[in-house]
Amino acid sequence: MRTDDHRDWKLSLGAYALGDLPDDERAAVAAHLEGCEECRAELRSLEGVAALLPLADPARIEQPTVRPPADLGARIEAQIAAESAREGRVKRRRRLRFGFGGAIAAAAVAAVLAIAILPLGSGESSPAQKVDFASLPKGVSIDATLEPHAFGTEIEMYVSGVRSGTLCRVFLRDAKGRTYSAGSFRYRWGEDSHAVLSSALDLSQATEIGVHAGDRTFVAPVDRATALLGGAGIDAT
Amino acid sequence: MGALTRERDVREAYAAHSGELYGFAVRSLGDAGLAEEAVQETFLRAWRAGDRFDPEIGSLRTWLFAILRNVVIDLGRARAARPRVAEGGVEPSVEPLEQALLAWQVEEAMRRIGEDHRKVLLETHFRARPYSEVAEELGVPEGTIKSRVYYGLRALRVALEEMGYED
Numbered sequence: 145m146r147t148d149d150h151r152d153w154k155l156s157l158g159a160y161a162l163g164d165l166p167d168d169e170r171a172a173v174a175a176h177l178e179g180c181e182e183c184r185a186e187l188r189s190l191e192g193v194a195a196l197l198p199l200a201d202p203a204r205i206e207q208p209t210v211r212p213p214a215d216l217g218a219r220i221e222a223q224i225a226a227e228s229a230r231e232g233r234v235k236r237r238r239r240l241r242f243g244f245g246g247a248i249a250a251a252a253v254a255a256v257l258a259i260a261i262l263p264l265g266s267g268e269s270s271p272a273q274k275v276d277f278a279s280l281p282k283g284v285s286i287d288a289t290l291e292p293h294a295f296g297t298e299i300e301m302y303v304s305g306v307r308s309g310t311l312c313r314v315f316l317r318d319a320k321g322r323t324y325s326a327g328s329f330r331y332r333w334g335e336d337s338h339a340v341l342s343s344a345l346d347l348s349q350a351t352e353i354g355v356h357a358g359d360r361t362f363v364a365p366v367d368r369a370t371a372l373l374g375g376a377g378i379d380a381t
Numbered sequence: 382m383g384a385l386t387r388e389r390d391v392r393e394a395y396a397a398h399s400g401e402l403y404g405f406a407v408r409s410l411g412d413a414g415l416a417e418e419a420v421q422e423t424f425l426r427a428w429r430a431g432d433r434f435d436p437e438i439g440s441l442r443t444w445l446f447a448i449l450r451n452v453v454i455d456l457g458r459a460r461a462a463r464p465r466v467a468e469g470g471v472e473p474s475v476e477p478l479e480q481a482l483l484a485w486q487v488e489e490a491m492r493r494i495g496e497d498h499r500k501v502l503l504e505t506h507f508r509a510r511p512y513s514e515v516a517e518e519l520g521v522p523e524g525t526i527k528s529r530v531y532y533g534l535r536a537l538r539v540a541l542e543e544m545g546y547e548d
Contacts (some may be wrong), residue, residue, distance in 0.1 A: 155524075158531030162506050189543075192548035193538045199484040202410070202507040205491045205499070212403040216417055217395045220424045225386055227425070243449065302389070 153183055159192040179359045229271070275353055277364040280305075286316075286355060286362055292347040296324075299341045303331050303357065310358045316366075317352040330359070364374070385431035385441070392426060398442055398529050399424075401544070402449050408485045409478065410460075419456055423449045423528070443545060450478055490540035498533030499524055 153176050159165045160173045177183055240272075277286040284305035289296040303312060314326040325341035343350075354363040383395060402423060422468035425507050426448050427434070491499055504515045505526065516523040 155528045155531045158534045159512075159527055161534065162530065164506060164512075164530070189538065190534050193534055196483065196487050196541070197502075199480065199507060200487040200491060200507075201484070202503055204488045205503065205507075208403050209400075209489070209492055210407050210413070210416075212420060213417060216403075216420065217392070217399065220395060220421050221388065221392060223421070223425060224391055224428050227387065227428070275511060294506050302387075344419075344480075 148180075150180075153180070154186060157187050157190055159306045161187060161194040163194075222321075231272050250360060261338055273347065273366065275366060276366050277355075277362050280362060284362075286364075288353055288364075290347050290350070290353065290366065293342075296342060296344040296349060297326075297347040299326050299353070300341065301329070301339045301341060301355070303339075303355070306331050306357050311341075311356075313340050313356040314339075315356075316350045317354065317355050317363075318345060318349045385427055385434045388428075390431070391428050394425060394441055394445065396486065397454060397468065398445050401442075401446060404489060406449060406453060409481045410456060415456055419449060419452045422452045422456075422501045422529075423510050440464070440545060446482065450482065453478060468544070486541060486544050486546065487537075490544065493540045494533060494536040498529055498536055500538075501529040502533045505530060 153173065156165065156169065156173050160170065165173065177187065199307070272289055272291040275288045275290060277288075280286060284303075286301070287304050289300045291300075297316060299314060299316075301312075301314060306312075308331065310331045311328060311329040312331055316324045316326055318324070324345035326341040326344045329339035331342070350366045353365050353366055354361055385391060399420060403416055403420050405412060406419040410416050410419060423445060427445060430448075434441065491502070500519075501515065502540075504510045505512055512523050512526045515527045519526075
């Protein structure tokens with residue numbers, strides 16, 4: 145019985161917090177609150193919300209939730225892709241150079257700005273390529289973006305789902321089956337598993353990209369790659 | 382995952398938060414076209430400043446809303462500079478922006494709780510109708526109205542907390 149009583153008091157707390165109880169009931173609840181720590185705590189948690197209610201406009205509450213147009217996400221992504229194509233190379237390389245220390249940074253930026261003009265010109269016929277690794281084991285996800293440069297190919301790689309600490313060695317292969325190393329990185333669970341690597345093989349010559357991850361090797365064809373900058377759409381919700 | 386620097390991060394952020402950002406933009410700008418513009422500009426600014434986003438400091442959602450708030454202020458200024466005729470639809474809100482954001486969150490939270498709870502809170506609290514009258518209209522005992530007010534308020538708190546509210 146005691147429990148039922150208590151439950152009744154508790155149910156009155158909503159109306160009490162909102163100031164909607166008739167005076168006599170209000171006085172009774174106030175008297176109960178004097179002696180009931182549990183109800184006082186519950187009341188405090190309701191009062192915060194009750195205090196916000198006057199901000200809301202009931203007419204707006206009854207309007208349906210609005211949704212952005214279905215193609216807005218794709219439009220934003222296209223704009224970002226275009227912007228990234230214009231500035232991405234310079235910006236990303238600048239970040240890399242800064243990583244080597246501030247002293248050479250300013251000179252490096254100037255150099256990079258000059259260098260960046262070259263791949264922009266020659267890169268137009270083969271823009272950055274996005275490669276998706278298909279038929280991976282469940283839970284493993286790998287993708288890579290390849291970008292042509294005068295020195296060869298820059299590879300941005302994203303790996304997830306393999307054991308933390310796994311050594312990943314990345315390579316490109318040409319049509320004759322020759323392998324060109326692109327370096328290695330270690331996958332760390334919970335960290336940004338996004339690595340930037342480079343290989344001496346020209347992107348136009350590359351037919352496959354592969355990763356040795358621990359004792360497994362995953363390979364994806366480069367020639368089937370979808371052009372990232374062609375505006376691969378996203379599913380806007 | 383750290384900064385919002387890859388296109389894939391932006392895509393994920395868009396999938397998770399565009400609905401709310403757009404909802405608030407419509408409420409504060411009162412115009413669907415301007416709201417679209419605001420959301421687009423928000424994600425572009427987020428992308429450009431992606432290096433500066435630090436999840437240690439605050440959630441992505443909070444950061445995006447902070448950007449949107451600035452975009453809305455900018456668009457509001459631009460609009461004030463060239464007055465235009467209202468095109469019907471939702472009235473732009475006139476409260477200060479912080480308050481508009483909070484108000485929108487409460488309204489959105491109210492939309493998210495169950496229909497029964499929302500209805501009872503709307504009728505008894507917002508429209509100040511007696512519990513007995515609402516009980517009769519809905520064909521339920523008065524005690525049910527009182528318990529729906531209580532559980533409705535609790536549900537509202539949960540919905541607000543999902544949107545980042547803390548007291």
